[in-house]
Amino acid sequence: MFHWASYAFVRLTLALMAGILTYLYVGEQLPTLVWPLAALVGLFLIIQARVWRHPDPAVADKAGLLALAAVYVAGAAFMQQATESRRPDHLYRFGADIEFYRAVVDDYTVVRPATYATTVRVSAVRVGGKWQPAVGGIRVSVPRDSGVAAPQYGDVWLVRGAPAPSKAPLNPGEFDYRRYLQYHQVYHQQFIHPDQYQRIGIAPPSVLKAAAMRAARVLDGVFRQYVHAKREYALASALVLGIKDDVDQQTRQAYANTGTTHIMAVSGLQVGLLFGAVSWLLGWLPGRRGPLFRLLTALLGLAVIWSYAFLTGLSASVLRAAVMFTFIIVARASQRQANMFNTLAVAAFCLLCYDPYLLCDVGFQLSFLAVISIVYLQPRIAGWFDVKNYFLEKQRPWQPNLVQMLWKGSSNFLDGVWQATALSLAAQVATFPLGLFYFHQFPLSFLLSNLVAVPISSIAVYVGLGLLALKGVVAGLALLLPDLAALLNYGPIAVAWVFEKLIWLFNEYIFWIGRTMPGALISEIHVTAPQAWLVFGIILALLAFFQLKKLAWLGLACLLTGIFAGSRVWAAHRLAPDERLIVYSIPRRSVLGFWQGAAAHIVSVDSLPLTETERTYRIVPGIIQREARSVRYHTRWRESPVPATPDIAARPGLVLAVWRGVRVALVSGPLAGAHQPVAAHVVVLRRNARVWPEDLAAVFGRGAIIVFDSSCKSWYVESMREKLQPTGWQLHDVAMQGAFVWQVGATDALNR
Known part of the structure; x- marks a missing residue:
């Protein structure tokens, strides 16, 4: 029988989460919740006071239900207060009237091939020549030109121009980056040219975080100095410090395909390893059962995990793991850890009270679900087989000592393997639905991958941390004994060699699994x-x-x-009966999709085929969403089953494609001199085609929809819009409005 009384905080946390989810779905319709929350809390205190004076189980039950209702309303109220866009001084209120704004860099800088990307928090804007306070986050990109320094946390900028609201997904099924930013209280984006902003000071929002980020970069410099292979250095920094700037796309994909991406993120694995190492070392001390030992273990454990969180830059994932382990350590020290679910619920409750939008964070969801599943399922799965006793029972008194030692060693080793297998299976049970929903794939090789990768990576974490500690000691001794500095440096060099070889072995194993089991990845799964x-x-x-x-x-x-x-x-x-034409929004490209049920032909009208990145991020999400089974890519119209006829004699810049009764005209050159009309439902203007409204009307009539594809420049689109809109043309710009969709049989275009 299930008794809720043993899970008091689990109930409260579920109620808080329910309130948060309520706001996510219907938040805009809710009134201000502060006063209803205050009324519920006051009523609860009145009833609870009566229960204290005159205990009555029926009244106590009512007080409990009222407490749950108050926590439920509190979840929605916390979300309401945490949503910056509701504030009267938010950037949204100023629109495009902003002339300048002052902001501070408030996030890590992501280094991309051509840009630096980070988030700035606005403190003031200038509108109509007057400065006034403002709030809001902007995701900015700065070109990596020569002489442009990477943005640093705490840099104060003066920026000219108004940021634009974040764009909705531009293609069917594409990742909703706008919603992701909103969950982090960022509602605007802006590409900033070097001459558009000026660094006017340094004022980090958190001095502690600024120091932590500098410490993380210093430690990253140690790995850069001693780990010479580029791939191994990149993974070493990601594994120990959580800095993934230099991890190449091929490595990321290999880890994703084998279900080991979590190893590259500094989170619960590394924090747990540190706490486990401290507990193991302290286990050698005498008096291990006394209250003093428990207090010492707790204090050292907290010091170690929070020091590690500081040295890794206080990133969100490691902070989440540190908070979770803090509550576990405290519960263990106070001998209140009998119910681990309550302990985890307390950690989740506190984190969600601090930032209710954490509930939308994939890492938060995966971390807590994995730990809960491990706590509940791992002992039960491990209990299926008593591996240790099975091999110990193989020992016989008459067997030689060597044989008995082999049986004993085998029992310990295979029991460890089985325990690790049970842990991996338990973690996968709860995270399986989220893996399908967020990542659209399931690696069947996860068990084999993690069974070897986790132990190797765990040893590598210990060795990497040992390298950092040894380098610190050597640096201190070198200051005292400068003549021995070169000799002392051989210690870090030797440890770094072992560290690099472990990383190499770890990497090679992951790539080997991918090569050996290419069919083990079930991909392109769409789950609503x-x-x-x-x-x-x-x-x-x-x-x-x-x-x-x-x-x-x-x-x-x-x-x-x-x-x-x-x-x-x-x-x-x-x-099955759905048929539609799509003009995709892919920067500087002209790409059309002809969809018929679960089959499609994707035609790149340009002379170059789509790159793997363009396919992965622009086309494949729509394929997954439709669960397409037959998708073929074509460069230009060669080998495409879609009939396309260029009228070279009269109109060299015109191609007419006819598919399922839909006539699509692609115009990339002038139509001057054209006299014979061409029936078309959709006219796609490409490459800033030099056409005039009267030519378009003469050739296609005014019933066609004009679509500007992504190969058209923004100035060209605005110029043509001014000419065509007053005369009644229907216009669609895929760069700003997203992909153009025409459903076969519909009378109108269906725009996302």
Whole structure:
């Protein structure tokens, strides 16, 4: 029987999360929640005071329900207060009237091939020649030109011009970067030219974080000095410090394909390893069971994990892990760790009270779900087989000592392997639906990958931290004994050699798994949010069935499975007759998609084929969304099944494509001298085609929709808009409005 009384904080945390989710879905319709929350809290205190004076179970139950209601409203109220866009001085209120703004760099700088990207927080804007306070975050990009320094945390900028609201996804199924930024209270984006901004001072929002980021860069310099291979250095810095600027795309993809991406992110794994090492070392001390030992362990554990969080730059992922382990350490020291679920609930509750938008963070969701699943499932899975005793029972008194030692060693080793396997399986159970929903793939090789990669990477973390500590000691001794500096440096060199070889072995193993098991990655899986909830429900129902042994839970799991399967069948049924033309929004490219159910032909009208990056980020999300089974890419119109006829004699800049009754005219040159009209539903203007409104009207009539594709410059689009809009043309700019979609059989274009 399940007793909620043992999970008091779990109830409160679930109520808080429910309030946060309520605001996410219907927040704009809610009134100000501060006063309703105050009323609920006051009523709860009145009832609770009565319970204290005159204990009554019925009244106590009502007080408990009222407390849950108050926490539920508090979740929505915290979200309301944390949403900067509701403030009267937010950037949204000033629009395009901003002449200048003053802001401070408030995030790490991401180094891209052509730009630096970071986030700035605005403190004031100038409108109509007057400065006034303002708030808001802007995601900015600065070109990596010669002489342009990378933005540093705490830099104060004076920027000319108004930022633009973040763009919605431009292509079907594309990652919603605008929503991601909004969850971080960033609602604007801007590309800033070097002559558009000036650094006018340094005022870091957090002095502690500024010092931590400098410390992380200093330690990164140690790895850069001693780890010579570029690939190994990049992974070493990511593994120990969480700095992934130099990890190449091929390595990222290899780790994603094998389900080991979590190893490259400094989070619970590294923090847990540190705490485990401290606990193990202290376990050698006498008096290990006394309260003094528990206090010493807790203090040292907290000091170690928070020092590590500081030295890694106080990044969000390591802070989240540090808070989680802090509550675990405190519960362990106070001997209140009997219910680990309550301890985790307290950690989640405090984090969500501090920043309710953390609930939308993928890392937060994966971290807590993985730990909860490990706490509950790992002992149960490990209990399936008693590996250790199985091999110990193979020992016989008459066997030679060497044979008995082998049996004992095998029992310990294989028991460790089985425990690690159980842990990996347990973590995967709870995170499986999120992996499908967010990453659209499931690596079947995750067990084999993690079984070897996690131990190697764990040893590498210890050796890497040892290298940093040794370098610090050597640097201190070198100041005292400068004559021995060169000799002392051999210590870090030797440790760095071992560290680099471990990283190399780790990397090679991951790439080997990818080469050996290329079919182990199930990719391009599309799961909607309701379907992900259904998968969670199926997992929970099955766990309840195995725990309670009641057929009703198995029946519920079967029912949810049927609903899930039915939703997939219904989606496929609705998609089968769907036919549509898409003009994609891909910078500087002219790309058309001809979709028929789950099949498609993607035509790059340019002479160059699409790059892998363009496919991955612009086309593939739509493929996954439609669960397409047959997608072919074509360069220009060669080998394309779509009939396309260039009229070279009269109009060398015109190509007419006819597909499923839809006539698409692609114009890249002048139409002057054209006399014969051409029937077209859609006219795509390419490469800043020099055309006049009267020529367009003479050739295509005024019923066609004019689409500016991504090969057109912004100045050209604005110029043509001024000419065409007054005369009644329907216009669509894919660079600003997103991909143009024409559904076959529809009378109008369907724009995203």
